[in-house]
Amino acid sequence: MFVRKKHSDLPRIFSPWVVIGSSLILFVIVTVLTVMNINRQRAATSTVLLEKGQALIKALEAGSRIGMRGRFAQGIRLSHLLEETAKLPGVDFIVVTNPEGGIIASNDFDRIGATFLPGHGDRVVPSEHPQWFMDKGADGASLFVVYSEFRPIMKAGFREHAQTMRERFLAFCPARPSPPPMHGGVVHPEKMFIYLGLKATSMEDAQKSDLMHSVVMSCIVLFVGLAGFISLFWAQNLRVSQRLLSDSRAFASEVVANLPEGLVVMGPDGEVSFGNESAVALCAPETTTSGNAAQTDTLMIPEEIRPVIDRLETERVVTEQEIVCTFEHDREIPLGVSGARIITEDGRFLGKIIILRDLREVRRLQQEVKRKEKLAAIGSLAAGVAHEIRNPLSSIKGFATLFRARFEPESTEHGAAEIMIHEVDRLNRVVTELIEYARPSRIAARDTDLGTMINHSLSLIQQDVQRAGVRVETDIPEDISPVFLDPDRMQQCLLNVYLNAVQAMPQGGILRVEGFRAPDGRFGMRISDTGKGIPAQDLPKIFDPYYTTKNRGTGLGLAMVLKIVEAHDGEIKVVSKEGEGTVITIILPQKGGSARQVT
Incomplete structure (x- = not known):
């Protein structure tokens, strides 16, 4: 007898398609969050660099005004101020241009008088508020360029000093063409724009670090999420499997316990390890038949069954044999005995199972059938014989009655005739009983x-x-x-x-x-x-x-x-x-x- 696994589809709340769909949704969510985080980090870095550029521009404007006010500004040019400012960490270049893009001042003197265009070749229009764009430097490195209008000259609230400020600014700047006129009460030597190139290496490094960190964290979150879904899926399957196993055990226990046949399980050592209620009723009738394993020590296996058990040492299955077994108090019970070896799929021997079928009721029914068949045969025979006997009996009784009338009552012949009549009546009564017995009972x-x-x-x-x-x-x-x-x-x-x-x-x-x-x-x-x-x-x-x-x-x-x-x-x-x-x-x-x- 082999113990085989029963392959069945487990009812699942979370199917594989649900897990796959949930994983894709989680992946999309994590990806969106990662992109949003990268954009947020980039915006924060851009804001920092923009504020840094704006601060440098304000400082340059303030420095230009201070230089124009003091006498010490004589002989100092704006390009020198730009050159010194460009030496600050993270600053690549600083140029001041006119509206046409001509460079008025720069930290690189060789570029003065040239035309400034961004690396992408498009003209940009500065405004009062600082703006920025990304560009490439001479060495190919990324630059964060902050640009805006450059206003080193004060508004016209101080008209008495306007001309002086104009002269000083012209002296502060390199040699130029004729100075621009004043309009609207504001000194405009000419409208100027400033471009401040900041090295974006630190920003790129921070962005790469943030990107790597975000990708790693996203992978971790995705892995943890997938692991959670899979764990939930496995846990659900485990609960279902445990419930099915519990139900199967309960079902098997009830089936085995309530089998009409006796079932005895013997371990590899030959000792009885389990017996159901029917087996306990047969082999231990004095005990309470609840089928518990605690009662297996009271099971007395009849000696007549031992040959079947011994055959299981060499045979896998023993077909049913009818054996009359003797139990306590000399009770003889006919049993149908069969058995099998319990072997797992990997060939391990677990024990033997013996099935005892009580044949008393079968024997009784067999005897009842035989008795009914016998009665039917006798009844049919009796009916046929009765009809054949009654006719001659009537003739015999008639002649006996005639003989009795011809002889004296005290004579021997009269007595013989009386006996004949009496015996004929008895035979006729027997025949009547035979016919009555053979006739169907309605x-x-x-x-x-x-x-x-x-x-x-x-x-x-x-x-x-x-x-x-x-x-x-x-x-x-x-x-x-x-x-x-x-x-x-x-x-x-x-x-x-x-x-x-x-x-x-x-x-x-x-x-x-x-x-x-x-x-x-x-x-x-x-x-x-x-x-x-x-x-x-x-x-x-x-x-x-x-x-x-x-x-x-x-x-x-x-x-x-x-x-x-x-x-x-x-x-x-x-x-x-x-x-x-x-x-x-x-x-x-x-x-x-x-x-x-x-x-």
């Missing part, structure tokens, strides 16, 4: 008062009872009536039982008739006597036709009793002990068919 059941029927049947044997010196006792409860039966056929049944009881008490005794209601709702009659009883070896045969222990009798009385009871869908039980008496119990259903026929 039941016409109706509501009947049980007490009235029993009293009427007892009145029919009143003379026999008085002649034998038998006392009759009855106990019929009033609440038992009415009952559903055929009163005529049941009286015939009771008469046969009464006559057998009276004949079993030739020296007198007690014939007791009781009516009762069974716990299952059926009703019954119990007829008991104090006669000589029936020997134990004769009890199985008393309902067989033509079986009798009397010198005079046909052996059909109790056979007719059984036939009538079975026609009522009832049952009959006989308990007898030799020398003490016999008790016959007839149990009938409360309701039955109105016209049942039994052959």
